[in-house]
Amino acid sequence: xxxxxxxxxxxxxxxxxxxxxxxxxxxxxxxxxxxxxxxxxxxxxxxxxxxxxxxxxxxxxxxxxxxxxxxxxxxxxxxxxxxxxxxxxxxxxxxxxxxxxxxxxxxxxxxxxxxxxxxxxxxxxxxxxxxxxxxxxxxxxxxxxxxxxxxxxxxxxxxxxxxxxxxxxxxxxxxxxxxxxxxxxxxxxxxxxxxxxxxxxxxxxxxxxxxxxxxxxxxxxxxxxxxxxxxxxxxxxxxxxxxxxxxxxxxxxxxxxxxxxxxxxxxxxxxxxxxxxxxxxxxxxxxxxxxxxxxxxxxxxxxxxxxxxxxxxxxxxxxxxxx
Amino acid sequence: xxxxxxxxxxxxxxxxxxxxxxxxxxxxxxxxxxxxxxxxxxxxxxxxxxxxxxxxxxxxxxxxxxxxxxxxxxxxxxxxxxxxxxxxxxxxxxxxxxxxxxxxxxxxxxxxxxxxxxxxxxxxxxxxxxxxxxxxxxxxxxxxxxxxxxxxxxxxxxxxxxxxxxxxxxxxxxxxxxxxxxxxxxxxxxxxxxxxxxxxxxxxxxxxxxxxxxxxxxxxxxxxxxxxxxxxxxxxxxxxxxxxxxxxxxxxxxxxxxxxxxxxxxxxxxxxxxxxxxxxxxxxxxxxxxxxxxxx
Numbered sequence: 001x002x003x004x005x006x007x008x009x010x011x012x013x014x015x016x017x018x019x020x021x022x023x024x025x026x027x028x029x030x031x032x033x034x035x036x037x038x039x040x041x042x043x044x045x046x047x048x049x050x051x052x053x054x055x056x057x058x059x060x061x062x063x064x065x066x067x068x069x070x071x072x073x074x075x076x077x078x079x080x081x082x083x084x085x086x087x088x089x090x091x092x093x094x095x096x097x098x099x100x101x102x103x104x105x106x107x108x109x110x111x112x113x114x115x116x117x118x119x120x121x122x123x124x125x126x127x128x129x130x131x132x133x134x135x136x137x138x139x140x141x142x143x144x145x146x147x148x149x150x151x152x153x154x155x156x157x158x159x160x161x162x163x164x165x166x167x168x169x170x171x172x173x174x175x176x177x178x179x180x181x182x183x184x185x186x187x188x189x190x191x192x193x194x195x196x197x198x199x200x201x202x203x204x205x206x207x208x209x210x211x212x213x214x215x216x217x218x219x220x221x222x223x224x225x226x227x228x229x230x231x232x233x234x235x236x237x238x239x240x241x242x243x244x245x246x247x248x249x250x251x252x253x254x255x256x257x258x259x260x261x262x263x264x265x266x267x268x269x270x271x272x273x274x275x276x277x278x279x280x281x282x283x284x285x286x287x288x289x290x291x292x293x294x295x296x297x298x299x300x301x302x303x304x305x306x307x308x309x310x311x312x313x314x315x316x317x318x319x320x321x322x323x
Numbered sequence: 324x325x326x327x328x329x330x331x332x333x334x335x336x337x338x339x340x341x342x343x344x345x346x347x348x349x350x351x352x353x354x355x356x357x358x359x360x361x362x363x364x365x366x367x368x369x370x371x372x373x374x375x376x377x378x379x380x381x382x383x384x385x386x387x388x389x390x391x392x393x394x395x396x397x398x399x400x401x402x403x404x405x406x407x408x409x410x411x412x413x414x415x416x417x418x419x420x421x422x423x424x425x426x427x428x429x430x431x432x433x434x435x436x437x438x439x440x441x442x443x444x445x446x447x448x449x450x451x452x453x454x455x456x457x458x459x460x461x462x463x464x465x466x467x468x469x470x471x472x473x474x475x476x477x478x479x480x481x482x483x484x485x486x487x488x489x490x491x492x493x494x495x496x497x498x499x500x501x502x503x504x505x506x507x508x509x510x511x512x513x514x515x516x517x518x519x520x521x522x523x524x525x526x527x528x529x530x531x532x533x534x535x536x537x538x539x540x541x542x543x544x545x546x547x548x549x550x551x552x553x554x555x556x557x558x559x560x561x562x563x564x565x566x567x568x569x570x571x572x573x574x575x576x577x578x579x580x581x582x583x584x585x586x587x588x589x590x591x592x593x594x595x596x597x598x599x600x601x602x603x604x605x606x607x608x609x610x611x612x613x614x615x616x617x618x619x
Contacts, residue, residue, distance in 0.1 A: 018514040025516035029427035032420050033441050036490060039483060040444050043451075043459035050462045101358025109355050120608065122362045127604040128369060129544020131571050132593050135578050136369045139376070185365050192362070216348035239450060246452020248547040249575070273454050273547070280458075281551045295458040299451070306447045 044299055051293025054286055062293065068259040070283075075290040077272075077297060079259050083176060084271040084298070087251060088244040090180025095187045095244075096237055102188070103195035107225075108217050119196065126189035134253030137182040142173035142254060149173070150266055169266025172256075177265040179255040183247055187240040194236030198229040198316060235312030242306040246298060248273040272298040373590070373597050380591025389559055390573055393582045399592050401559040405567040409474055409553060410543050412563075413481030418535055420482075421489025428490070429497035430519060442494070449487040456483045457548030465552060474560070474567035477553025481545060485538040492534025496527035529614045533607045540603035544596055546571035570596055 054062060054075055065076025106119050150171040157167035169175065202225050210220045226233065256268020257278050272294050280291050384398045391397025424441075432438025460480040465472060500523050508518040524531070554566040555576060570592050577589035 022515050025519075026427075026431055029423050029431060032423035033427040033432070035420060036424050036441055036445050036448065036486065039486070040448050040451075042463065043455060043483075046459050046462040047455070050458075050466075098358045098361055101355040102362055104351070104355040105359040109352050110359070118359060118363065121366055122359075124601060124604065125362065125366045125369075127540060127600050128597060129546070129571065129600060131544060131546045131574055132369065132373060132597055135574070135589070135593060136372050138578070140368070140372050185369075188362055216344055218348040218351035219344070221351075242450050246455065248452065248454045249571075253578075273452060276454055276458065277547055277550055280461075281554065292458060292462065295455055299455045302450075302452055302455075303447060306450055307443075309450075310443055310446050 044296065044303075047292050047296035047299060051289050051296055053289035054293050057286065062290075063297070066261050070279075070287045070290075073286055075286070077290075077294055079261050080270050080272045080275050080294060081297065082261065083255065083269040084245055084273070084301075086265070086269070087176050087180045087183055087255065087271055088241055090177060090265070091183035091187055091244040092237065092241055094181065094184035095191055095240055098184070099188050099191035099195055099236075099240070100233075102192040103199055104221055106192075106196045107199040108221060119193070122189050123193055124189075125185070126193070129249075130186065130247060131249040133182055133186055133250035137178065137250060137254040138174075141178060141182065144173075145178050146171045146173035149178075153177075153266065165263045166265050169264040172266075172268070174254050174256040174268050175264075175266045176255060176269045179251045179269075179271070180265075182250050182254055183244045186247060186250055187244050190243060191236050191240040194239060194313075195229075195233055198232040198236065198313075199225055201232075201316065202228050229316060231312045232316035235309045235314075235316075238305050238309035238312065242302045242309060245305060246273055246302050248277045252277045370597070373594050376590040377592075377594025380587040381594065385588070385591055385595075390557055390568065390588070391584065392557075393580065394584060396584060397588070399570060399573060399588060399595075401556065402568040402570045402573040402592065403595075404559065405474065405553070405556070406543060406569040406571075408561075408563075409478045409481060409549075409567065409569060410539060412475075412478035413485050413542055414535060414539060416478065416482040417485030417538065418489055421486045421534075422493050422531065424486075425490040425493025426497060426519060428494040430515075430523070445487045445490045448483075449491060452547075453484060453545055454547035456480055457550065457552055459483070460548065461551050468564075471564070472552065472554035472566040473564045474553050475563045477549045477567065477569065478563075480548040480552045481542040484542050484545060484548070488538040488541065489531070489534050492537075493527065493531055496530030496534075497523055499530070500526040529610055533610050536603050536607040536610075540600045540607070543603075544571055544600055546575055550575070 057073075058065070058075055062075060062077055063081075064078060065074075066078040067074050067076045068079055069075075102122060106115050106122075110118060150169065150173065153167040154169070154171075158164050160167075199221075206224055206228065207220050210224045215223070251271050252274040255270055255274050257270050257274055258268040259270050259275065260268075262269060276291050276295055276298075280288065283291055382398075384396065385400075386398060386403065387400055388396075388398035389401045390399060424445075428438055428442060428445075432441070457480050460476055460483065464476040464479055468476075504522055504526060505518060508522045509515065513521075549569050549572050553569060553572070555572045556566045556568045558568075560567050574589045574592045574596075577585035577592075580586065
């Protein structure tokens with residue numbers, strides 16, 4: 001009896017070794033997992049640190065002043081911040097209804113043999129590198145906008161009260177509207193694939209009950225599917241918004257890269273990301289510091305937008321888990 | 324008003340409502356078809372532009388000669404080489420870190436709060452603007468090395484894009500491995516790290532490989548984070564501590580130029596890049612699809 005008990009309590013050298021290895025292994029893994037946290041925090045802090053010079057010089061004015069003049073060493077970020085928000089909003093105004101339509105098509109309307117190929121083709125759009133969108137925008141879309149888009153907008157929307165001034169401008173093709181449109185095409189595959197995926201989580205018996213009561217396809221989608229997936233749909237939209245806010249190359253080609261405030265969407269403007277991409281490599285001292293601080297602003301804005309997106313998406317999956 | 328009349332009017336009302344519902348439904352269906360056509364139309368248009376403008380520049384010289392000075396002929400050999408080196412390095416740095424972190428999330432974090440937090444942060448890193456990661460690596464690596472742009476810095480910037488993709492796929496794929504596999508191996512007295520490395524990784528390998536391919540597809544077209552980390556180099560360079568050329572950055576430089584020979588090269592690069600990225604994402608899709616059908 002005593003020998004057995006003793007044997008049980010004295011650890012074997014082998015199991016001791018296993019235990020040590022197991023511990024070491026788990027510590028290494030835990031460190032790498034925390035590295036992900038460190039990476040995100042490091043990214044934010046390094047830009048804030050890089051921007052300290054201009055923050056000391058301009059203070060809060062940096063965020064509220066529209067004067068961006070590297071020659072005289074004055075930096076106010078209002079114009080690029082405004083441009084970023086405006087292009088992203090234009091993108092979402094176009095992308096949200098189109099994405100919803102595509103998701104509706106892929107889940108309810110299309111014959112089942114068409115769903116996979118069309119869905120995959122739309123997702124391929126998401127894989128095309130953003131610089132290709134930029135080149136396409138500059139060489140194909142800009143001439144089309146110059147030739148047809150801008151004159152039409154000037155004649156039809158430009159004469160309207162209130163929103164008229166937004167659509168008056170020279171026929172140069174580049175500008176915030178073109179940038180917003182290119183962004184919309186980039187964002188559509190992301191938003192539509194999230195929407196499609198969440199539409200597919202709706203229990204079939206809910207939809208079939210509605211169909212059995214005589215509901216039309218549209219009524220099923222609008223009154224059954226959409227209320228059920230509301231939070232995740234909003235999450236998908238915010239995911240697309242996060243992408244639109246931070247997109248660089250596609251915008252840099254077509255936005256015009258002019259740091260000047262303008263009400264018209266047809267005038268050249270700029271966004272935070274485009275401004276950094278264009279000027280950072282050549283910038284020195286305070287200018288570089290100002291661009292780093294702009295990067296920090298962009299990071300904070302996208303962080304909040306993406307956080308909202310994730311929380312909204314998690315809400316649906318949590319309900320899925322409870323069932 | 325007689326009873327028959329009331330029935331008739333209520334019938335008419337019902338009829339009108341029915342017709343209205345049908346019209347609304349018809350309009351919705353037509354609009355959704357239009358939306359799908361809209362998406363496919365732009366995919367086709369962008370692909371067509373890349374092919375029609377890029378096909379003229381495809382030649383053997385594209386892959387054997389270096390980027391030329393303005394107005395002269397040449398190729399993109401140094402850019403292809405630079406992209407390959409930096410992408411490979413980024414995958415080499417990002418993959419082990421990502422697999423390890425993903426494993427911790429799936430196998431060790433359990434229901435702990437910190438696991439949820441790291442997953443959340445990883446998801447944000449996954450969709451964070453890539454230019455921000457470029458700025459991060461600039462301040463942490465380039466500025467610390469005295470402001471010299473280097474291929475290594477470019478690779479590190481790309482590795483930060485690879486990392487969250489691998490973390491996510493590893494985490495998801497490991498959680499798909501049935502619990503019986505873990506229990507069976509553990510009950511044989513196998514230490515946990517061996518269970519993970521020899522049993523679970525084998526079960527999740529197809530998924531993890533898909534993640535690596537998708538990450539490669541994503542970074543091979545990334546321009547923004549390379550602009551001020553690896554910068555660019557007109558010549559063939561194998562030195563990781565010096566600026567190195569890459570396809571997207573050369574495309575960016577050449578597209579904006581007024582020289583026709585440069586623009587032709589830029590579009591040829593765009594065509595090769597798009598083709599490469601689309602083939603990679605199709606391979607990834609095929610692996611996933613095959614795995615799904617074999618598991619069912």
